Amino acid sequence: MSEVTSRPTLEAVAARAGVSRATVSRVVNGGEGVREPLVERVRRAVEELGYVPNQAARSLVTRRHDAVAVVIAEPETRVFADPFFALQLRGIGKELTAHDSQLVLLLTEGRDDHVRVGRYLAGGHVDGALVFSLHLDDPLPGLIHGAGVPTVFGGRPGWGDGVPDVVYVDSDNRGGARDAVRHLVGLGRTRIGHITGPLDQTSAVDRFQGFRDVMVDAGPRMVVEGDFTPAGGESAMRELLDRCPDLDAVFAANDLSASGALRALRERGRRVPDDVAVVGFDDMLPVAEQTDPPLTTIRQDIEEMGRLMARLLLGGLEPRGAGREATSAPSSVVLPTTLVRRASA
Amino acid sequence: MSEVTSRPTLEAVAARAGVSRATVSRVVNGGEGVREPLVERVRRAVEELGYVPNQAARSLVTRRHDAVAVVIAEPETRVFADPFFALQLRGIGKELTAHDSQLVLLLTEGRDDHVRVGRYLAGGHVDGALVFSLHLDDPLPGLIHGAGVPTVFGGRPGWGDGVPDVVYVDSDNRGGARDAVRHLVGLGRTRIGHITGPLDQTSAVDRFQGFRDVMVDAGPRMVVEGDFTPAGGESAMRELLDRCPDLDAVFAANDLSASGALRALRERGRRVPDDVAVVGFDDMLPVAEQTDPPLTTIRQDIEEMGRLMARLLLGGLEPRGAGREATSAPSSVVLPTTLVRRASA
DNA sequence: GCGTCACTTGAGAGCGCTCTCTGGAGTCTT
DNA sequence: AAGACTCCAGAGAGCGCTCTCAAGTGACGC
Incomplete structure (x- = not known):
């Protein structure tokens, strides 16, 4: 039964320090209300024995688990x-x-x-x-x-x-989206499309909402549901271009779909940002910095x-x-x- | 003191089922050696009370924590x-x-x-x-x-x-690297460079080793230490091109540095893969699939x-x-x- | 029909810790 | 200098569970 070296218990520390279990417990838990010399003795005993409290035993009584x-x-x-x-x-x-x-x-x-x-x-x-x-x-x-x-x-x-x-x-998905779209507006763009995320996610819904806040009279033609993936962004972008060939900007609900959109734009011979400006969301670094051109996007402090x-x-x-x-x-x-x-x- | 509803204990279940704690414990832990009708009664009591074992108490005695x-x-x-x-x-x-x-x-x-x-x-x-x-x-x-x-x-x-x-x-970093380089060799490439990862990491060392296994007489000129980042890959690639302008292939120790390498190659007017073939490592999807051109790489089942x-x-x-x-x-x-x-x- | 044995069940100890309660010093007040 | 009080340390009761051990219950063999 004498297993490997079993962990020292409070009891052991108490014995070594020549005090009671209760005192050791007090010291271990902050040392309030224990006189200095004792605190010192207990600390040393803890050190020497390499005592570590047994969390299970502790939780059992405190009902806290940390x-x-x-x-x-x-x-x-x-x-x-x-x-x-x-x-x-x-x-x-x-x-x-x-x-x-x-x-x-x-x-x-x-x-x-x-x-x-x-x-x-x-x-x-x-x-x-x-x-x-x-x-x-x-x-x-x-x-x-x-x-x-x-x-x-x-x-x-x-x-x-x-x-x-x-x-x-x-x-602030909604506010961020507003900033993104306002930035496009500030650039003088007027025919701005939106590639949403999957609309069963609140973040996608909120970003869409932000888009609408600014583009109050953008028709449903200018919005295509994406799925936050590059592939989804790519096909959504094609769809947008088909519907509205003179589109001059796109706000994609995340960087991944923006990267797909960039691909579709390149394929269709549109220059970015000259012909079509693109803004993403997330500032997901390995993506946003690697795209061609690098992505203007909305950063959140994750x-x-x-x-x-x-x-x-x-x-x-x-x-x-x-x-x-x-x-x-x-x-x-x-x-x-x-x-x-x-x-x- | 009567807090919210406190969790039912073994005791409570035992009382309700009209058996001892030990029996409930046995049932809860598999039911070995308890007769069927009792098992049933205990199960029902557990169900009715919504009993969930207290892991802390359990660990305290079993010394296992799951x-x-x-x-x-x-x-x-x-x-x-x-x-x-x-x-x-x-x-x-x-x-x-x-x-x-x-x-x-x-x-x-x-x-x-x-x-x-x-x-x-x-x-x-x-x-x-x-x-x-x-x-x-x-x-x-x-x-x-x-x-x-x-x-x-x-x-x-x-x-x-x-x-x-x-x-x-x-x-199998080393084997994977060998495969990568052999693939380049199979493509008829002969002047193959290597962008390593940080050589204080075993994966980078092993991949480098794999490169050497195949390119036994590649001089140190053909190897530049990178750091697994796109920026590192980019500057390493430039360095390689400077040292060996007629280089026709590169094995980058990971996809991120490969993406940087692609950028440097584009900047220097080299076509990929026509002039210089590039292989990465990791098959990190958002990167490997998004690069231009998409990256040939080594996949590991992470x-x-x-x-x-x-x-x-x-x-x-x-x-x-x-x-x-x-x-x-x-x-x-x-x-x-x-x-x-x-x-x- | 009685001893033996396998099989169930219950009783109770104890895992290591916290925390209340109590007693014993020491300190302060008057 | 005596009583009241404060402060510190120890004793001891559990927290909820597992697990050993003993007791009880039949089944079985001779």
Whole structure:
């Protein structure tokens, strides 16, 4: 039974330092209310034994886990083909680390996974959840919201616009889109088309909305639904050119479809930006910088979004830092976007 | 004190089913050795109460956590600009899910994080670790390996070639590079240059090695060190052209640098593939398919790498499925690569 | 018909930790 | 200098679960 070297326990540290378990616990958790010489002795014992608290035992009594679930509900591989989540995870990771919390990643695809994730969250294994779901009809966010776990959403969830306690962090998709289109207008363009994203995603809907805000009387002829992919952008662009050969600008809902649009324009002999100006969205670097010409686009601070999500969640979690103002329920945040001007418009 | 509805415990289920805690526990953990009618009664009670086992309590006694840490040690943002990790995570996630394990993501940058991660792993919060580290001089893998946690590495770690119990999963970088260069040779090219990756990464070293395997007498003139970025590829390409103006092919160590190389070639008026054929590595889709011309490259099955890493780790973990052959220590796996032919070579 | 044995079930200890409660010093007040 | 008070440290009760061990129940063989 004497396995490998088993981990030292609080008991062991206490024995070595010649104090009680309770005292060691106090020191390990901040050392409040323990006199200096003892603190020192305990610290040394911890050091010498290489003591690390057993999180399981701790959670058992505190009911806190210092862990947050990140749920990425994405049936499509597409999303994994862009650095979006990686950046967001990085932001989340940084913030959680700063709060000594762990990041439990739950990747889902398909219905079965919903059940699994629902169980997991409802099982109280984590202190809260950060949920990414891009589709309007995704049942997952609702499920999670119903599970009673503190949650912050990444991107505006399609439902729950009215639901009071839904908290999310999103880019200003609508405002960014307006900026993009206004930029084209400022360039003197008047026949401006729009390649949307899949309209079952709020980001695509919001960007479309922004387009409309500026182009109030653009007819439906000037809008083609794309799917956020280069191929989709390419065929959408062809369609737009067929419908409106004298089109002089295009706002594509993301960089990937913009890159496809560029290809279609080249194929049809249109010069960019001379004949047709193009603006994308995302500022997805490996794409936006590599296209020919490089893409003018709308940048969003993705890492910051992640960081903010974590901050919101953790902030809402701790009534520990009590005495503060009545920690009002956190509310959603919409981050600003900026236009990045390159050669395409 | 009567908080919200507190979670039902084993005790509660036992009471409701009219059996002992032990019996409920047995049923919940598979139901071996419990008579059918009782199993049924317990199942119903679990269902009715919505009982979910408390993982913390369970871990406390079993010393298992059903959780695996994924450590991504990457100081550079570059890596986050490609879908590499996302895909690998996906593979890992799938495999872990199939084993009812959770994925705890640890993102590190800088020395401080090493300490933190080391503590965490040594703290026995997880059953094992999957570690990605691309740099030869990274101390982290050594630390982790020293921490005594079962570990599988993603990519061949730079040290420890001789260390017997280091297990890793890698692509056949060297073989893939050979294929790439042989393809160029097969095309009748003879003056073939190589843009390497940063040579402090094993993948770059191995690819370079593969290049040399085929071009045994290529002089050092034909090799320029790049850094896996488009900009690096671009300047490396210029350098190559300066040194060897009649060069007729280039093998770039990854797609990103290949895309930079294409740009330099275009700028110098070389036609691809007519004047200079180009092969990349990675088959990073948003890049490889978008370049002009689309890139011939070496594909690796990244998701499969992830899946395999998880499988190796979990396989080495469970002596539960005892009675099997003496679960020999898992050994490293090198996955094959394939040449994807597009227009650039 | 009685001992033996396989098979179920329950009782209870204990995983490592936190946290309340209590007692013992020391400090301050008057 | 005595009582009131503050502060610090230890004792001990669990948190919810697993798992060993003992007890109970029949089935079976001789």
